[in-house]
Amino acid sequence: xxxxxxxxxxxxxxxxxxxxxxxxxxxxxxxxxxxxxxxxxxxxxxxxxxxxxxxxxxxxxxxxxxxxxxxxxxxxxxxxxxxxxxxxxxxxxxxxxxxxxxxxxxxxxxxxxxxxxxxxxxxxxxxxxxxxxxxxxxxxxxxxxxxxxxxxxxxxxxxxxxxxxxxxxxxxxxxxxxxxxxxxxxxxxxx
Numbered sequence: 002x003x004x005x006x007x008x009x010x011x012x013x014x015x016x017x018x019x020x021x022x023x024x025x026x027x028x029x030x031x032x033x034x035x036x037x038x039x040x041x042x043x044x045x046x047x048x049x050x051x052x053x054x055x056x057x058x059x060x061x062x063x064x065x066x067x068x069x070x071x072x073x074x075x076x077x078x079x080x081x082x083x084x085x086x087x088x089x090x091x092x093x094x095x096x097x098x099x100x101x102x103x104x105x106x107x108x109x110x111x112x113x114x115x116x117x118x119x120x121x122x123x124x125x126x127x128x129x130x131x132x133x134x135x136x137x138x139x140x141x142x143x144x145x146x147x148x149x150x151x152x153x154x155x156x157x158x159x160x161x162x163x164x165x166x167x168x169x170x171x172x173x174x175x176x177x178x179x180x181x182x183x184x185x186x187x188x189x190x191x192x
Contacts, residue, residue: 008088008121010128013062013069017081021071022059024084026051032111039146039170039178058092068093068105068136070128072112072121088116091125093133093141105133107143110151126158130187140186146170147179160185 011018030046032038042050061067072089073082089112096104107129112121133141145151147165156162160183169180 007075008072008116008119008124009075010124011071011073011082012128012132013059013071013090015059015063018071019059021082021084021087022052022055023048024087025071025090026055028087028090028111028113029055029109031114035114037172038111039172039180043171061094066095066097068095068129068132070125070132072116072125088113089121089125091122091129093129095133095136095138103138104140104142105129105136105138107141110154122154123158126155130185134187139188140184142182142184144180144182147181152181155183158185 026048029040030051033040033042034044034046041054058067058069062069070091070093071082071087072091073086074088076082076086090109091107091111092109093105093107096102096106107126110122110125112125130141141160143155143160145155147167163182163184165179165181167179168177170178172178
Protein backbone atom coordinates (compact mmCIF):
# COMPACT_ATOMS: atom_id res chain seq x y z
CA UNK A 2 0.00 0.00 0.00
CA UNK A 3 1.46 3.35 -1.09
CA UNK A 4 1.34 6.19 1.38
CA UNK A 5 0.18 9.62 0.37
CA UNK A 6 2.72 12.43 0.53
CA UNK A 7 2.42 14.72 3.53
CA UNK A 8 0.37 17.86 3.01
CA UNK A 9 2.19 21.14 3.50
CA UNK A 10 1.23 24.79 3.43
CA UNK A 11 3.03 27.09 1.04
CA UNK A 12 2.81 30.86 0.83
CA UNK A 13 1.72 31.73 -2.70
CA UNK A 14 4.33 33.22 -5.00
CA UNK A 15 3.70 34.02 -8.66
CA UNK A 16 6.88 32.21 -9.69
CA UNK A 17 6.08 28.95 -7.92
CA UNK A 18 2.29 28.92 -8.00
CA UNK A 19 1.06 31.28 -10.72
CA UNK A 20 0.23 28.31 -12.96
CA UNK A 21 -2.31 27.15 -10.33
CA UNK A 22 -4.61 30.19 -10.67
CA UNK A 23 -7.17 28.38 -12.90
CA UNK A 24 -7.27 25.52 -10.37
CA UNK A 25 -7.65 27.99 -7.51
CA UNK A 26 -10.61 29.55 -9.33
CA UNK A 27 -12.09 26.08 -9.92
CA UNK A 28 -11.78 25.21 -6.21
CA UNK A 29 -13.49 28.48 -5.33
CA UNK A 30 -16.27 27.75 -7.84
CA UNK A 31 -16.84 24.26 -6.44
CA UNK A 32 -17.15 25.59 -2.89
CA UNK A 33 -19.76 28.12 -4.04
CA UNK A 34 -21.65 25.79 -6.36
CA UNK A 35 -21.49 22.44 -4.54
CA UNK A 36 -21.29 23.59 -0.92
CA UNK A 37 -23.49 26.67 -1.32
CA UNK A 38 -20.76 28.71 0.35
CA UNK A 39 -21.46 32.41 0.41
CA UNK A 40 -18.79 34.07 -1.67
CA UNK A 41 -18.34 37.15 -3.80
CA UNK A 42 -20.36 35.63 -6.67
CA UNK A 43 -23.58 33.75 -7.28
CA UNK A 44 -23.86 31.05 -9.95
CA UNK A 45 -23.69 30.72 -12.82
CA UNK A 46 -19.93 30.98 -12.39
CA UNK A 47 -17.67 31.53 -15.37
CA UNK A 48 -13.98 32.02 -15.94
CA UNK A 49 -14.84 35.57 -17.02
CA UNK A 50 -16.07 36.22 -13.46
CA UNK A 51 -13.57 34.22 -11.46
CA UNK A 52 -10.21 34.60 -13.18
CA UNK A 53 -10.07 38.44 -13.13
CA UNK A 54 -11.15 38.39 -9.47
CA UNK A 55 -8.38 35.94 -8.62
CA UNK A 56 -5.82 37.90 -10.63
CA UNK A 57 -6.68 40.92 -8.46
CA UNK A 58 -6.11 38.84 -5.30
CA UNK A 59 -2.78 37.62 -6.73
CA UNK A 60 -1.78 41.23 -7.48
CA UNK A 61 -2.59 42.17 -3.86
CA UNK A 62 -0.40 39.28 -2.74
CA UNK A 63 2.47 40.52 -4.90
CA UNK A 64 1.95 44.04 -3.50
CA UNK A 65 2.18 42.67 0.07
CA UNK A 66 -1.37 43.56 1.13
CA UNK A 67 -2.69 40.00 1.04
CA UNK A 68 -1.34 36.63 2.11
CA UNK A 69 -2.43 33.53 0.21
CA UNK A 70 -1.52 30.13 1.59
CA UNK A 71 -1.92 26.93 -0.42
CA UNK A 72 -2.36 23.37 0.85
CA UNK A 73 -0.39 21.00 -1.39
CA UNK A 74 1.37 17.65 -1.13
CA UNK A 75 4.99 18.06 -0.10
CA UNK A 76 7.10 18.45 -3.23
CA UNK A 77 10.76 18.05 -3.96
CA UNK A 78 12.74 21.32 -3.94
CA UNK A 79 12.39 23.10 -7.27
CA UNK A 80 9.47 20.94 -8.42
CA UNK A 81 6.26 22.82 -9.17
CA UNK A 82 2.93 21.52 -7.92
CA UNK A 83 0.43 20.24 -10.45
CA UNK A 84 -3.09 21.67 -10.62
CA UNK A 85 -4.58 18.43 -9.38
CA UNK A 86 -2.33 18.69 -6.29
CA UNK A 87 -4.24 21.70 -4.92
CA UNK A 88 -6.04 20.60 -1.76
CA UNK A 89 -7.02 23.99 -0.35
CA UNK A 90 -6.17 27.62 0.20
CA UNK A 91 -6.67 30.42 2.66
CA UNK A 92 -6.36 34.19 2.33
CA UNK A 93 -5.68 37.02 4.72
CA UNK A 94 -6.23 40.67 3.76
CA UNK A 95 -3.84 42.94 5.65
CA UNK A 96 -5.19 46.29 6.78
CA UNK A 97 -3.54 49.08 4.83
CA UNK A 98 -4.38 51.86 7.29
CA UNK A 99 -1.91 53.31 9.77
CA UNK A 100 -4.44 52.88 12.56
CA UNK A 101 -5.08 49.24 11.63
CA UNK A 102 -1.54 48.16 10.84
CA UNK A 103 -1.80 45.40 13.45
CA UNK A 104 -4.94 43.81 11.91
CA UNK A 105 -5.78 41.27 9.26
CA UNK A 106 -9.01 39.77 7.96
CA UNK A 107 -9.27 36.12 6.98
CA UNK A 108 -11.52 36.21 3.97
CA UNK A 109 -11.30 32.66 2.64
CA UNK A 110 -10.52 29.16 3.81
CA UNK A 111 -11.32 26.68 1.06
CA UNK A 112 -10.64 22.94 1.15
CA UNK A 113 -11.37 20.57 -1.73
CA UNK A 114 -14.34 18.32 -0.89
CA UNK A 115 -12.27 15.16 -1.46
CA UNK A 116 -9.70 16.22 1.14
CA UNK A 117 -11.80 17.48 4.03
CA UNK A 118 -11.75 16.24 7.61
CA UNK A 119 -8.00 15.68 7.39
CA UNK A 120 -6.83 18.79 9.24
CA UNK A 121 -6.33 20.92 6.12
CA UNK A 122 -8.38 23.90 7.29
CA UNK A 123 -6.59 23.86 10.65
CA UNK A 124 -3.21 23.82 8.87
CA UNK A 125 -4.23 26.65 6.56
CA UNK A 126 -5.44 28.88 9.41
CA UNK A 127 -2.30 28.11 11.45
CA UNK A 128 -0.17 29.10 8.45
CA UNK A 129 -2.11 32.36 8.05
CA UNK A 130 -1.67 33.13 11.75
CA UNK A 131 2.06 32.46 11.49
CA UNK A 132 2.44 34.65 8.39
CA UNK A 133 0.31 37.39 9.97
CA UNK A 134 2.46 37.38 13.12
CA UNK A 135 5.61 37.65 10.97
CA UNK A 136 4.12 40.81 9.46
CA UNK A 137 3.41 42.29 12.90
CA UNK A 138 -0.29 41.50 12.96
CA UNK A 139 -1.71 40.69 16.38
CA UNK A 140 -5.47 40.80 15.71
CA UNK A 141 -7.25 38.67 13.13
CA UNK A 142 -10.89 39.01 12.18
CA UNK A 143 -13.05 36.55 10.32
CA UNK A 144 -16.70 36.18 9.47
CA UNK A 145 -18.50 32.98 8.56
CA UNK A 146 -21.94 31.94 7.54
CA UNK A 147 -24.04 31.41 10.68
CA UNK A 148 -24.68 27.75 11.59
CA UNK A 149 -21.99 26.55 9.18
CA UNK A 150 -19.11 24.14 9.59
CA UNK A 151 -16.79 27.16 9.29
CA UNK A 152 -18.48 28.83 12.28
CA UNK A 153 -17.82 25.75 14.42
CA UNK A 154 -14.28 25.41 13.08
CA UNK A 155 -13.26 28.96 14.01
CA UNK A 156 -14.72 28.54 17.51
CA UNK A 157 -12.61 25.38 17.83
CA UNK A 158 -9.54 27.30 16.63
CA UNK A 159 -9.85 29.77 19.50
CA UNK A 160 -11.61 32.61 17.72
CA UNK A 161 -13.99 34.59 19.91
CA UNK A 162 -17.47 35.35 18.64
CA UNK A 163 -18.31 39.06 18.45
CA UNK A 164 -21.87 38.65 17.25
CA UNK A 165 -24.24 37.68 14.48
CA UNK A 166 -25.93 39.69 11.74
CA UNK A 167 -29.06 38.10 10.27
CA UNK A 168 -29.77 38.37 6.55
CA UNK A 169 -26.18 39.42 5.81
CA UNK A 170 -25.53 37.74 2.43
CA UNK A 171 -27.60 36.57 -0.49
CA UNK A 172 -27.66 32.80 -0.87
CA UNK A 173 -28.18 30.63 -3.93
CA UNK A 174 -31.95 30.46 -3.56
CA UNK A 175 -32.30 34.27 -3.31
CA UNK A 176 -32.74 33.83 0.43
CA UNK A 177 -30.44 35.71 2.77
CA UNK A 178 -28.05 34.05 5.19
CA UNK A 179 -26.78 35.23 8.55
CA UNK A 180 -23.13 35.94 9.30
CA UNK A 181 -21.15 35.37 12.51
CA UNK A 182 -18.13 37.58 13.29
CA UNK A 183 -15.03 36.52 15.25
CA UNK A 184 -11.65 37.82 16.34
CA UNK A 185 -8.46 36.35 17.74
CA UNK A 186 -5.59 38.23 19.40
CA UNK A 187 -2.05 36.93 19.71
CA UNK A 188 1.47 38.26 20.00
CA UNK A 189 3.16 39.24 16.75
CA UNK A 190 6.42 37.53 15.88
CA UNK A 191 9.61 39.27 16.98
CA UNK A 192 11.43 38.13 13.84
